[in-house]
Amino acid sequence: MTRTVIAQGTFDILHPGHVHYLEEAAAMGDELIVIVARKANVDHKEAPICPATQRRDVVGALEAVDEAILGHEEDIFVPIEEIDPDVIALGHDQHHDADAIEAELDRRGIDCTVERASGREPGDEDELLSTRLIIDRILERRG
Ligand SMILES: Cc1cc2nc3c(=O)[nH]c(=O)nc-3n(C[C@H](O)[C@H](O)[C@H](O)COP(=O)(O)O)c2cc1C
Numbered sequence: 001m002t003r004t005v006i007a008q009g010t011f012d013i014l015h016p017g018h019v020h021y022l023e024e025a026a027a028m029g030d031e032l033i034v035i036v037a038r039k040a041n042v043d044h045k046e047a048p049i050c051p052a053t054q055r056r057d058v059v060g061a062l063e064a065v066d067e068a069i070l071g072h073e074e075d076i077f078v079p080i081e082e083i084d085p086d087v088i089a090l091g092h093d094q095h096h097d098a099d100a101i102e103a104e105l106d107r108r109g110i111d112c113t114v115e116r117a118s119g120r121e122p123g124d125e126d127e128l129l130s131t132r133l134i135i136d137r138i139l140e141r142r143g
């Protein structure tokens with residue numbers, strides 16, 4: 001039986017932290033499907049720069065990713081119901097509460113575990129491990 005893992009996020013301007021998260025998520029099962037957040041659901045920070053289809057296509061081109069899809073605009077559990085995954089991998093800093101997600105999965109009759117991925121350890125180089133840091137650096141140097 002193929003174990004399907006779901007990862008999700010905004011993935012606006014990719015960096016090694018995203019690659020770390022997706023490689024770790026892929027190692028949790030046999031197949032990794034990534035749900036790319038719609039702009040309307042990115043309400044806890046500034047709206048993404050890149051369009052959703054571009055974010056989906058670039059994430060989908062990464063080696064760890066089997067398929068990347070656009071998220072649902074209103075109900076984030078609709079793609080989960082359709083895919084019926086075995087594991088949902090939350091990112092190390094994602095604001096979602098694993099217990100609340102598990103309760104909603106139970107309510108909808110989806111048998112799936114929720115795991116938390118680790119953060120990438122900064123390398124020797126001056127790595128920029130968040131989209132916000134990359135944008136800040138661009139504004140500082142080119143603004
Ligand atoms: C299990 C799960 C499923 C999600 N599905 C969707 C979705 O279908 N559509 C969407 O716009 N966002 C979805 N999200 C939300 C985003 O991926 C993400 O958490 C947030 O909106 C973007 O912020 P972040 O990249 O800082 O985590 C989902 C989140 C979780 C935890």
Ligand SMILES: Nc1ncnc2c1ncn2[C@@H]1O[C@H](COP(=O)(O)OP(=O)(O)OP(=O)(O)O)[C@@H](O)[C@H]1O
Pocket residue numbers: 008009010011012016017018020021045090091092093094118119120129130131132133
């Ligand atoms: N440095 C990192 N190490 C491990 N995982 C990361 C890292 N940065 C982001 N991720 C994970 O990648 C997924 C998508 O993250 P997101 O697109 O919000 O990137 P971000 O760089 O954190 O964005 P921002 O800087 O705008 O908050 C999330 O699950 C997040 O936890």
